[in-house]
Amino acid sequence: MSLKAAMPKLSDKQQHERRTRILDAAEQCFTRAGFHRTTMQDICKAAGVSPGAIYTWFDSKEALIGGITARNRDEVLASFAAMATASDFVAGMAATLEACVLNQPRAKSVLCLEIAAEATRNPAIAAMMATFDDAVRTSLADILSRAVEEGRIKPQLPLRDLMPAMNAIAEGMFWRRAVDPAFDAAGAGRAFVAMVSAVLRPTAAGTAQKPGDAPGSAELAEQGS
Amino acid sequence: MSLKAAMPKLSDKQQHERRTRILDAAEQCFTRAGFHRTTMQDICKAAGVSPGAIYTWFDSKEALIGGITARNRDEVLASFAAMATASDFVAGMAATLEACVLNQPRAKSVLCLEIAAEATRNPAIAAMMATFDDAVRTSLADILSRAVEEGRIKPQLPLRDLMPAMNAIAEGMFWRRAVDPAFDAAGAGRAFVAMVSAVLRPTAAGTAQKPGDAPGSAELAEQGS
DNA sequence: TCATGAAAAACGAACGACCGTTCTTTTATG
DNA sequence: CATAAAAGAACGGTCGTTCGTTTTTCATGA
Numbered sequence: 001m002s003l004k005a006a007m008p009k010l011s012d013k014q015q016h017e018r019r020t021r022i023l024d025a026a027e028q029c030f031t032r033a034g035f036h037r038t039t040m041q042d043i044c045k046a047a048g049v050s051p052g053a054i055y056t057w058f059d060s061k062e063a064l065i066g067g068i069t070a071r072n073r074d075e076v077l078a079s080f081a082a083m084a085t086a087s088d089f090v091a092g093m094a095a096t097l098e099a100c101v102l103n104q105p106r107a108k109s110v111l112c113l114e115i116a117a118e119a120t121r122n123p124a125i126a127a128m129m130a131t132f133d134d135a136v137r138t139s140l141a142d143i144l145s146r147a148v149e150e151g152r153i154k155p156q157l158p159l160r161d162l163m164p165a166m167n168a169i170a171e172g173m174f175w176r177r178a179v180d181p182a183f184d185a186a187g188a189g190r191a192f193v194a195m196v197s198a199v200l201r202p203t204a205a206g207t208a209q210k211p212g213d214a215p216g217s218a219e220l221a222e223q224g225s
Numbered sequence: 226m227s228l229k230a231a232m233p234k235l236s237d238k239q240q241h242e243r244r245t246r247i248l249d250a251a252e253q254c255f256t257r258a259g260f261h262r263t264t265m266q267d268i269c270k271a272a273g274v275s276p277g278a279i280y281t282w283f284d285s286k287e288a289l290i291g292g293i294t295a296r297n298r299d300e301v302l303a304s305f306a307a308m309a310t311a312s313d314f315v316a317g318m319a320a321t322l323e324a325c326v327l328n329q330p331r332a333k334s335v336l337c338l339e340i341a342a343e344a345t346r347n348p349a350i351a352a353m354m355a356t357f358d359d360a361v362r363t364s365l366a367d368i369l370s371r372a373v374e375e376g377r378i379k380p381q382l383p384l385r386d387l388m389p390a391m392n393a394i395a396e397g398m399f400w401r402r403a404v405d406p407a408f409d410a411a412g413a414g415r416a417f418v419a420m421v422s423a424v425l426r427p428t429a430a431g432t433a434q435k436p437g438d439a440p441g442s443a444e445l446a447e448q449g450s
Numbered sequence: 451t452c453a454t455g456a457a458a459a460a461c462g463a464a465c466g467a468c469c470g471t472t473c474t475t476t477t478a479t480g
Numbered sequence: 481c482a483t484a485a486a487a488g489a490a491c492g493g494t495c496g497t498t499c500g501t502t503t504t505t506c507a508t509g510a
Contacts, residue, residue: 036261165416172397191390
């Protein structure tokens, strides 16, 4: 396999660096202007490379959203896996919400909206979203049903209905943030945690009572007006 | 004002008919393929007219999404105004949810996603969404604060936080439906009503108790699993 | 009631600009 | 030095829009 060989390829690390640089530029452009309004030239300029360089690493413009989607999916799944290990249920949920939604820049929301719109048309993107959703759903189902078994929560209605609703709520926060810059994500997050825990009805056993714990779910008792 | 006059214009009704036919075709195309992927020729074919005809009634392709957005906004606002008159609070909310989300075809969700994505870029669309959101928010605020005053609900947290959250949830259902064809909107709707009424804590006074009333909110008592 | 005609409306071929991609050439790498 | 990687000009195709022409519409006056 190496008689008169000479196969000068970039090292894995360098290849990864090239791809990342291009994906970063593309993500930035897509966020700013949307997928269809950004040209390959825009991405070239943002990445500081030529068209030829991009096509060395990616087959097409579509492959770029594909790459971005995959990258984001992996990030969120990692955040999600962490929730499974949280001891206090409500606190874990609040922390995950914070990590996956509230602490993300608004630009991320815009990008997600763009990707979701694209997914309704592009089968490749749709497939990615599907495996992503599956992973999230499975993870959430595990956590919830374990909590039920251990008597830490006593849901008011079937998990089958609850879970997609929780899913929808999180996505709604993305949407709202993307569309309305004045959206108070933190306040909505508080409301979200309050609502969910109201239907889940966590028992005393399932709620950590050490003061100074539970970052996002502490001060829920206030009178409306 | 009429010496040698001659001003043959289409009647208002006919003008409206032309615009409607074109907007319908455009809406259908945008839903199927997205804004940027549908060509003016596609719309011409769908409407059975020539490019010239479209440009007689609309300035540009952008003006078409503008028109569609305005039309949808007016429809939803009308549905929303109806909620204000409902006697039973929770029932009214469930009915509105049903009319504005659940009873709409999935295609509408896809279109909304498309419009939302466009709004993050196009100032004209963004402005429309903003006035729309304002109207919805005002309407919801009126209804809720009146219910509080009359002692029909006793919210667990400030309305300021609650309202955007309700907003986000409804939009999340749109998103989810658009992205995931298998999404059980009815089940999620039930969960939504349950969650919201759990934090709103409707008093006996605010809940109609006649059996056979309250279309979407009746059977909430079930044990999870 | 019908013919008239002037302007609106519709037609549809063509234009001009743009954009994703390719291809040839040059540079960098191991 | 052999080949991968990057460059960047150019191509082929597409699409929103325009424009000269034809058709339709309807107030008017006979």
